[in-house]
Amino acid sequence: MSAVARANRLTPYMFLAPATVVLVFALLYPIGYMVYASFLDWSPSQRIGEADFIGLRNYANLLTDAAFLESFWVTIKFAAVVVTLEMIIGVGLALLLDRNIRGLSLLRTIFILPMMIAPIVVGLMWRYMYHPTVGIFNRTIKNLGFEQGIPWLSDSTWSFIAVVIADVWQWTPFIFILALAAMQSLPRSALEAAEIDGANEWQKIVLIKIPLMMPVLIVTLLLRLIDAFKVLEVIMVLTNGGPGLSTEIVALRIFRTAQEFQELGEAAAMSNLLLIMLMALTIGMFMYTKIQEARTARMLKAAQAEDE
Amino acid sequence: MPKIQLDNLVKRYGDFEVLHGINLEMEENEFTVFVGPSGCGKSTTLRMIAGLETVSGGEIYIDGKPVSGLEPKARDLAMVFQDYALYPHMDVAQNMSFALRLQKAPKSEINAKVKDVAKMLGLTDFLHRKPGELSGGQRQRVAMGRALTRDSSTFLFDEPLSNLDAKLRGQMRAELALMRQQVQKNMIYVTHDQIEAMTLADRIVVMHGGYIQQQGTPAELYKRPVNKFVAGFLGSPPMNFLDAELADVDGKLVVKGSGFQIALPKECAHSLPAAAKGPVTMGIRPADLTYAPDASDDQSFHLQVVVSEYIGAQSVLICDCAGQKVEVELKSDTPIALGEQLRFEVNTDAIHLFDRETEAAL
Numbered sequence: 001m002s003a004v005a006r007a008n009r010l011t012p013y014m015f016l017a018p019a020t021v022v023l024v025f026a027l028l029y030p031i032g033y034m035v036y037a038s039f040l041d042w043s044p045s046q047r048i049g050e051a052d053f054i055g056l057r058n059y060a061n062l063l064t065d066a067a068f069l070e071s072f073w074v075t076i077k078f079a080a081v082v083v084t085l086e087m088i089i090g091v092g093l094a095l096l097l098d099r100n101i102r103g104l105s106l107l108r109t110i111f112i113l114p115m116m117i118a119p120i121v122v123g124l125m126w127r128y129m130y131h132p133t134v135g136i137f138n139r140t141i142k143n144l145g146f147e148q149g150i151p152w153l154s155d156s157t158w159s160f161i162a163v164v165i166a167d168v169w170q171w172t173p174f175i176f177i178l179a180l181a182a183m184q185s186l187p188r189s190a191l192e193a194a195e196i197d198g199a200n201e202w203q204k205i206v207l208i209k210i211p212l213m214m215p216v217l218i219v220t221l222l223l224r225l226i227d228a229f230k231v232l233e234v235i236m237v238l239t240n241g242g243p244g245l246s247t248e249i250v251a252l253r254i255f256r257t258a259q260e261f262q263e264l265g266e267a268a269a270m271s272n273l274l275l276i277m278l279m280a281l282t283i284g285m286f287m288y289t290k291i292q293e294a295r296t297a298r299m300l301k302a303a304q305a306e307d308e
Numbered sequence: 309m310p311k312i313q314l315d316n317l318v319k320r321y322g323d324f325e326v327l328h329g330i331n332l333e334m335e336e337n338e339f340t341v342f343v344g345p346s347g348c349g350k351s352t353t354l355r356m357i358a359g360l361e362t363v364s365g366g367e368i369y370i371d372g373k374p375v376s377g378l379e380p381k382a383r384d385l386a387m388v389f390q391d392y393a394l395y396p397h398m399d400v401a402q403n404m405s406f407a408l409r410l411q412k413a414p415k416s417e418i419n420a421k422v423k424d425v426a427k428m429l430g431l432t433d434f435l436h437r438k439p440g441e442l443s444g445g446q447r448q449r450v451a452m453g454r455a456l457t458r459d460s461s462t463f464l465f466d467e468p469l470s471n472l473d474a475k476l477r478g479q480m481r482a483e484l485a486l487m488r489q490q491v492q493k494n495m496i497y498v499t500h501d502q503i504e505a506m507t508l509a510d511r512i513v514v515m516h517g518g519y520i521q522q523q524g525t526p527a528e529l530y531k532r533p534v535n536k537f538v539a540g541f542l543g544s545p546p547m548n549f550l551d552a553e554l555a556d557v558d559g560k561l562v563v564k565g566s567g568f569q570i571a572l573p574k575e576c577a578h579s580l581p582a583a584a585k586g587p588v589t590m591g592i593r594p595a596d597l598t599y600a601p602d603a604s605d606d607q608s609f610h611l612q613v614v615v616s617e618y619i620g621a622q623s624v625l626i627c628d629c630a631g632q633k634v635e636v637e638l639k640s641d642t643p644i645a646l647g648e649q650l651r652f653e654v655n656t657d658a659i660h661l662f663d664r665e666t667e668a669a670l
Contacts, residue, residue, distance in 0.1 A: 189393035192360050197407035197458070198381040207406075211397040299441030 031275075037268035044262055051265065058269035068270065070245050071253035078160070078249055079228035082167045087221060089168065090175025091213075095205060098183045108180070112173045119170070123237025126166040127153070130238070156246035159239045163247050166234050171227070175220055182216035183209060215289070222285045226278050250274055311336045311371065311494050312357065312462065318365030319352050326352055328518045329366065334511070339488060339495045343505040343541070344515035350498045351466055353515070357496065358464050359383055370462070386455035387464040391471060392447045394439040394454070400426070401435040404453045425456045428490070429483075445476045452487070462494040469504065484508060502542050506530070514538045536589060536667040539660055545594050545624055547660070548634045552590040554580070554661065562606070563590050563659065567630025571606040573656050584661070584670045591660035594624070597636045600653035608653045609634065613646050625650075 038058055042051035062068050093111070097104060114122070129136050130152035138149030152162045186209060194208050210217075232251040235241065241248030241256070248256075250270065258267035312334040319327040327349045334340050342350035355361040357368055359380035367374045375383050386407075394403050401422050402409075408418045426432045429449045439447055448468065455463055469477045469484075481504055488495070488508065499505055505512050506526045513523040514537070522534045526542075533539035539547045552565035561572045561580070600608065611627035611634055623640045626633065627650070636652055644650060661670040 187391070187393065187396070189389045189391055190395055192380075193387065193389060193393040193454075194395070194406070195360070195380045196358060196385060196387045197454075198410045199406075200381075203410065208395060212395075214397070296438070296440045299437060300443075302441075 094179035119233035341509035603653035
């Protein structure tokens with residue numbers, strides 16, 4: 001091989017090199033660090049080199065740690081409930097507003113405002129609204145003549161509901177925006193064809209619109225699910241996991257393990273478990289779309305060959 | 309009673325009127341083709357009949373009943389769309405049976421119907437493919453199939469062949485003509501392609517600028533266009549138009565322009581109004597000009613060949629007649645050279661004369 005040919009062969013890799021370097025340091029290094037830390041019995045007072053290597057013991061401990069398992073269960077419950085509610089409300093709103101209404105763009109801007117507020121602020125805002133005496137909810141309830149307000153943040157059931165409401169308030173707009181965009185890019189003529197074929201509004205939604213939006217909806221769902229599993233700030237500010245462990249989600253558990261219990265290795269192991277779970281979700285999502293695409297491409301090629 | 313009737317149909321978008329009072333009657337089982345250039349209002353008219361566009365004025369009658377207030381599904385129509393409008397998430401069989409399934413027809417009936425239509429359209433092997441897995445021609449057939457599985461009284465076609473390549477379009481046009489023989493229904497077909505219009509239609513409706521220019525059988529429109537627009541729109545290669553003057557020369561009625569003076573037949577002289585004398589536009593189709601080196605001066609054109617377009621057996625010659633362009637057809641094996649002067653005899657019965665101002669036929 002001549003020198004020129006060899007240089008040409010290497011050119012693409014040279015273009016890739018800077019991005020690769022950044023990727024390695026910005027992404028792989030911290031993750032590698034975390035994976036390594038999860039094998040250590042490591043307290044913040046030690047340098048990482050001084051910590052004892054204990055293999056998989058951190059992971060083994062987690063599987064029998066009732067508090068961690070409880071936080072895992074709370075997280076799953078929380079993610080399932082908020083994502084379900086957000087999907088239903090978000091897609092429902094999009095269906096309602098998918099028409100030429102005057103001022104729709106203004107309405108859209110208003111709808112996405114919650115998404116743009118920092119989660120800490122959202123948490124504080126809701127904490128004031130949930131306040132047992134001066135909060136707007138309980139004041140309204142009392143003004144309506146009821147003796148008792150709702151123990152928003154002091155009852156384990158109500159506090160779960162309270163954090164769910166706050167999350168739904170903040171993140172439904174995300175789904176609304178994506179669903180509306182997907183809806184407005186649906187092939188108009190297919191909907192007209194359905195109208196001619198005799199479909200009523202409801203049938204058009206259920207039989208045409210929703211199935212056609214499915215790819216976008218699935219991706220949206222997964223994105224929200226991934227985010228919901230990592231939720232932290234709003235809950236930290238609202239309930240700090242309480243009362244008891246009723247709203248202690250995994251991210252909060254990780255934070256407290258590292259910060260309060262000074263168990264960096266164990267916290268790293270928890271993070272890794274969460275990461276593996278989320279990665280499985282993401283990989284599943286990519287594989288699903290890849291397989292679909294490949295199948296369609298293959299069939300299309302065959303069909304075009306038949307036309308020749 | 310006409311099957312479908314448009315009574316003074318008007319369409320406005322805001323203040324902008326795009327259809328200016330369309331009046332039309334379509335007989336039972338007629339194949340009607342709306343043809344015209346882009347923006348002439350033909351698709352809008354079709355979509356109003358379908359119920360996909362609201363009616364701004366006038367009324368549409370189907371079977372004598374006004375339908376402009378009815379939903380599309382209440383009008384008993386089937387429609388084939390330009391981009392096929394197949395349901396991407398359903399396979400071919402589900403696409404074709406969608407309407408029947410909505411009507412809750414018995415499963416056995418649906419299956420039988422789908423099988424029949426699939427067989428007729430050559431789709432039997434593709435029933436379980438999704439539209440994304442079909443070629444353009446196959447998708448087109450599925451769109452037809454979806455319309456055919458329904459027992460609608462009326463079929464609407466909105467430029468169904470315009471997304472296909474030339475070869476496939478010709479093939480599908482022939483298949484449509486064949487299907488037409490098997491399926492006796494009201495059909496309304498929109499196209500901008502005059503060849504589709506001529507080959508498929510029982511009745512052609514030529515539209516332009518939101519007005520109907522003329523309607524009639526293909527032969528009527530071809531032979532007796534009412535104005536210059538219709539004359540120029542139908543026929544390929546298109547009719548030649550020449551600035552000319554209608555005058556009496558030696559007691560004979562002639563049409564003369566720079567480089568030609570052609571005597572009109574006697575019958576023609578009787579049928580023309582006296583006021584017609586003066587400047588006119590003369591129309592003559594390439595097919596009515598014959599290469600004839602020995603033709604007399606008052607029956608022929610002297611043309612200089614500028615461009616020769618070889619098509620196959622025939623060539624189209626673009627010629628110059630004292631500054632005006634004239635297209636003629638000629639057998640390709642005729643030995644001619646560019647720049648040569650040739651004489652073409654005019655079929656004087658086929659001369660069309662149009663008012664220079666109004667462009668109406670005289």
